[in-house]
Amino acid sequence: MGEVDPAFIQDPEHRPKLSATEAEGIPLIDLSPLNSSDNISDPKAIEGVVREIGKACKEWGFFQVINHGVLLDKHKKIEAAARKFFAQSLEEKRKITRDEKSMFGYYDTEHTKNVRDWKELFDFAVEEPMLMPASLDPEDKEETKWTNKWPEYPPELRVACEEYTEEVEKLALKLMGLIALSLGLPADRFNSYFKDQTSFIRLNYYPPCPSPQLALGIGRHKDSGALTVLAQDEVGGLEVKRKRDGEWIQVKPTPNAYIINVGDIIQVWSNDRYESVEHRVLVNSEKGRFSIPYFFNPAHYTLVKPLEELTHEQEDPAKYKPYSWGKFLTHRNLSNFKKYNAENIQLYHFRVSE
Numbered sequence: 497m498g499e500v501d502p503a504f505i506q507d508p509e510h511r512p513k514l515s516a517t518e519a520e521g522i523p524l525i526d527l528s529p530l531n532s533s534d535n536i537s538d539p540k541a542i543e544g545v546v547r548e549i550g551k552a553c554k555e556w557g558f559f560q561v562i563n564h565g566v567l568l569d570k571h572k573k574i575e576a577a578a579r580k581f582f583a584q585s586l587e588e589k590r591k592i593t594r595d596e597k598s599m600f601g602y603y604d605t606e607h608t609k610n611v612r613d614w615k616e617l618f619d620f621a622v623e624e625p626m627l628m629p630a631s632l633d634p635e636d637k638e639e640t641k642w643t644n645k646w647p648e649y650p651p652e653l654r655v656a657c658e659e660y661t662e663e664v665e666k667l668a669l670k671l672m673g674l675i676a677l678s679l680g681l682p683a684d685r686f687n688s689y690f691k692d693q694t695s696f697i698r699l700n701y702y703p704p705c706p707s708p709q710l711a712l713g714i715g716r717h718k719d720s721g722a723l724t725v726l727a728q729d730e731v732g733g734l735e736v737k738r739k740r741d742g743e744w745i746q747v748k749p750t751p752n753a754y755i756i757n758v759g760d761i762i763q764v765w766s767n768d769r770y771e772s773v774e775h776r777v778l779v780n781s782e783k784g785r786f787s788i789p790y791f792f793n794p795a796h797y798t799l800v801k802p803l804e805e806l807t808h809e810q811e812d813p814a815k816y817k818p819y820s821w822g823k824f825l826t827h828r829n830l831s832n833f834k835k836y837n838a839e840n841i842q843l844y845h846f847r848v849s850e
């Protein structure tokens with residue numbers, strides 16, 4: 497990617513401010529109280545953490561965690577392998593380009609809201625093969641299997657990815673437990689949705705960009721799954737839209753921390769108690785940036801709707817109509833290939849009008 501092709505240029509109102517204002521960052525939460533027993537069965541010991549998580553989910557939809565239990569060595573290995581993979585020629589990387597049959601593999605022409613993102617990515621399923629609906633037809637119950645595409649080089653990438661997955665999955669489940677508790681639900685309330693999970697991990701590479709004032713690494717968007725557990729390197733560039741005033745706030749890199757954000761599914765389950773918040777990534781002209789989000793997603797047959805415990809027919813009616821997670825994800829995947837001129841499928845399409 498040399499010159500900036502017009503496909504990458506953001507409309508003026510969405511271009512980044514490069515002199516970002518210094519501001520209070522997203523909350524930083526220390527998970528060490530969870531480590532002593534390594535489970536969340538002792539409500540007293542983790543009361544404080546649960547309260548902090550609830551507050552962060554409400555006020556920001558985003559937070560960082562430290563002392564999270566993910567082994568640093570596993571993180572270093574996947575990052576090193578990702579750097580080797582992306583350093584190859586485009587021709588080499590495109591040998592494992594994703595296709596219509598499965599969204600996994602390499603991709604360098606992702607668009608967010610019809611503007612091309614200044615990035616390359618490699619996606620893989622956490623549980624393989626991943627069970628998905630065979631078609632978009634709501635009546636069609638047939639399933640298909642989405643499989644991973646591993647590159648020949650570097651040979652250690654696959655094992656590094658598999659070992660990292662195991663680590664981050666434990667963290668994601670712990671966080672879902674804490675979020676459940678913060679909503680007044682049993683810690684295991686969400687567990688059953690993640691049997692046959694459709695979670696995937698993305699290796700992102702944002703190359704240096706000659707016009708960082710015009711393009712974005714990824715345009716403003718919300719994550720559509722349940723929860724995202726993101727590792728960013730030391731370069732920085734992630735910005736979160738502050739709920740209070742709509743300002744874009746930088747998430748400064750914190751060594752060995754993970755960034756956690758609530759996705760659309762938690763927004764629906766919680767009937768808007770917690771909201772999925774917009775975020776985007778700035779690029780810069782000097783350094784390439786790497787990041788690794790883990791998108792924690794339920795089984796494809798999950799019918800996503802507000803939880804009964806958190807709705808009340810009169811006082812707090814459900815704000816969303818139920819939708820099939822698998823059909824939603826399939827729709828998103830197909831729209832990447834058949835250049836629909838229409839807007840992509842979005843959560844608000846399922847909102848009950850007030």
Ligand SMILES: O=C(O)CCC(=O)C(=O)O
Nearest residue numbers: 700714728734777787789
């Ligand atoms: O690279 C990042 O920091 C964030 C990436 C992101 O938001 C996404 O892939 O959904």
Ligand SMILES: [Fe+2]
Nearest residue numbers: 717718719775
């Ligand atoms: Fe995101």
